[in-house]
Amino acid sequence: MSSNHGKVETDVEIKAPATKIHEVLTHRPHHISNISPNNIQGCDLLEGEWGTVGSVVYWNYFHDGKAKVSKQLIEAIDAEKNLITFKVIEGDLLEHYKSFKMTFHATPKAHGQGSIVHWTMEYEKHHGDIEDPHTLLQFAVDVSKDVDAHLTSAQA
Known part of the structure; x- marks a missing residue:
């Protein structure tokens, strides 16, 4: 593995149930722009259906002081494990990275x-x-916390 390959990871404690936050990211990512408007400006479905492997979503987001875009293929979904994997196929991240997966x-x-x-x-x-x-990892943390706050305030 060359020094150009890398991996960063982090944990975020949230109050919402795992199934609820997974459901938002998998089936309703287009709602996140309302939940975390400072970070996510939009999420559009380009191919497939929400919540299905092989679907392509297009994100408009604000990161490191700039408006950015990312076209992502949903590579894996595991509802039992509350897991989803996105592979970046177009957008600003690919200016710096040959490949990027979240x-x-x-x-x-x-x-x-x-x-x-x-x-x-x-x-x-x-x-x-x-x-x-x-900074992108911190961005994911911030969005997770916004979604958590939304889910837990909706339950209150």
Whole structure:
């Protein structure tokens, strides 16, 4: 594995059930622009159906002070594990990375309410001078927290 291949990951504790946040990301990502408008401006379905492997979604988002876009193929969905994998096929990320994949995995907490959301980003950089996507990982954390706040306030 060359130094241009990398992986960053993090966990986010949330109050919402794992199944609920997975359902939003899988079947209703187009609602996230209303839930986290500072981060996500839009999500459109280009091919397939919401919540199905092989579907293509197009994100308009705001990251590192700039408006950006990302066209992503839904590569895997596991409803039992509350897991979804997106592979970036077009957009701003591919200016810096030859390949980029994001995996969201929500696990119910062993004791009590809430879940742990685990984000993994695997990538190959075009060259060694490109930074690892830590700010994008933080972006995923921020969006997760916004979705959690929305889901838990809706239950209150």
